[in-house]
Amino acid sequence: MHSTADRDSAVVRFADESVHIGPSASRRSYLHIPSLIEAARQTGAEAIHPGYGFLSEDPDFAEICQVNGITFIGPPAELMQQLGDKAMARTLMAQAGLPVLPGSDGALTGPGEAEAVARQVGCPVILKAVAGGGGRGMAVVRALDELPRAFTETRAHARTVFGDERLYLERFVDDARHIEVQVLCDGHGSAVHLGERDCSVQRRHQKLIEESPGPSLTPELREAVCAAAVKGALAVGYVGAATFEFVLAPSGEFYLMEINCRLQVEHPVTEMVTGIDIVREQLTIAAGLPLTLRQEDVQPRGVALECRVNAEDPARDFTPTPGLLTEFVPPGGQFVRVDTHAYPGWYVGPDYDSLLAKTVVWAPDRAQALARMDRALSEFRIDGTGLRTTVGFLRQVLAHPDFRSAQHTTGLVEAMGRRRVG
Incomplete structure (x- = not known):
């Protein structure tokens, strides 16, 4: 389609x-x-895989597929309804015993309640859209007098982007790491995790570089985070592939941020270190079959990284740069994977996400993985009318001493931008 x-x-x-x-x-x-359902009927499709955007977390779409006798490759509609509501998911996970950041109990009624909660938990706080996702619909507030305006603007943004203006609030953690755990659950009560990914290199709360395993986690912390994700999935009777996203504070404490009921853009990172085809597992689960994996079967090896090559200008706050591709030659070689839809002559339009390619590498250890990724990025040949890409900036991140020593946090890109402006 x-x-x-x-x-x-x-x-x-x-x-x-x-x-x-x-x-x-x-x-x-x-x-x-209606167009999607009609396309499935025309082709005789028995199932629809929604990918990782658009309707991938839409419970109405999942329910309509079911009514039309089409298997939706994802969790049941009722689960998506619960976990897609970020405030409800937060409550459910707290009831299951997972650590969550101090914040509001459910959606906020207005800026007055937001201020009362912020006073209670202390600034900085972050406002989030209940129906949000993909790093959108968020605003960090560092002082109470900034809250009314931030609330109004974030609510308007949420209404426009998600069709749902409800917001919730929680404490914001500075100098944090972003850790996520990939989980697979079947319809027979079994669940396994496939390890964790570190997604701390971000711009505007959207990921640029992901790696597995998380370089800052001790074995004990890794076991605790992964166990929490499996516990949360089993508590709600999850079915399918899910990603539990956590914030890791400088103190070493971790807190659940949200749950994504879909395939992640960065799933190849996990596939590279585990050798497990996550999409294949999704299809198996959707067919009603039990998991063929036990937790002891999951044995991650080596280190994998993914860099998102976007048609954006890092010098202009990562503004998208549409244009005609006149040259597009991706890297290759052993243990290098490139997922892309682009080619020379392809027009990169303004209609959708600016992602051009996902570059993924694997190596026995992190130092070799960093070197392999830098080499792969250096081999990219991308040119076009009006186009700028993130390739050069990604190589700057790979060379940054904080990143190389695994001391980076979610504030790294912003800090690099400040130094560039200064």
Whole structure:
């Protein structure tokens, strides 16, 4: 299934069969459920994999698939409804015994309640959209007098982007690490984790570099974080692939941030260190079969990194840069994987996410993985009319002493930007 904007993409070109579902505007194509269901009917599809964007966490879409006799490859609609509501998920996980940051009990009624909660937990705090995700619909507030304006602006943004203006609030942790755990659960009460990923290199709360295993975790902390994710999944009877996202404080304490009921953009990192095809496992679970994996079967090896090559200008606060690709030659070689839809002659439009390619490498240890990733990025050949990419900036991050020594936090990119401006 593809929109007008994607009709000439490499993905469509390689497909055995494709169906045009509407114009470039996502609300009239990828978000237009009747068109998706009709495309499935035309092709005789028995199942739909929603990918990791658009309707991948939409409970209405999952329910409509079920009504039409189509298997939705993901959790049941009712689970998505509960965990997609970030405030409700926070409450459920607290009841299950997972650590959560101090904050509001459910959605806030207005800026007055937000201020009362902020006074109680102490600044800085972060406002989050209840229906948010992908790093959008958030605002960090460092002083109480900033809260009314931040509340109004974040609520308006949430209403526009997610169609749901509800917000909740929790304490914000400075100098934190972002750790996430990949979990697989079948419909027979079994669950395993596939280890953790460190996603601390971010801009605007959106990830740029991911790696596994997390370089800052002790074996004891790794075991505790992964066990918490499995505990949370079993507590709600989860079915499918899920990602439990945690914030790791400088003190070594960790807290649940949110749960993503879908495949993650960075899932290849986990696949590289475990040798487990996560999409294949999703299909097996969706078919109603029990997990073929036991926890002792999951034996991560080596280190994997993923760098997101985006059509953005880091010098202008990562502003997207649409344009025509005149040259696009990705790197190759042993233990290098590149997932992309781009090719020379492809127009990178403004309609969707600016991601051009995911570059993933594996090596026996972190030093070799960093060297291999830097080499892979150096081999990229990307040029185009008006295009800028994040390749050069990613190499700067790889060379940064804080990143190389695994002392970096979620504030690294912002700190690099301040030094560049200064």
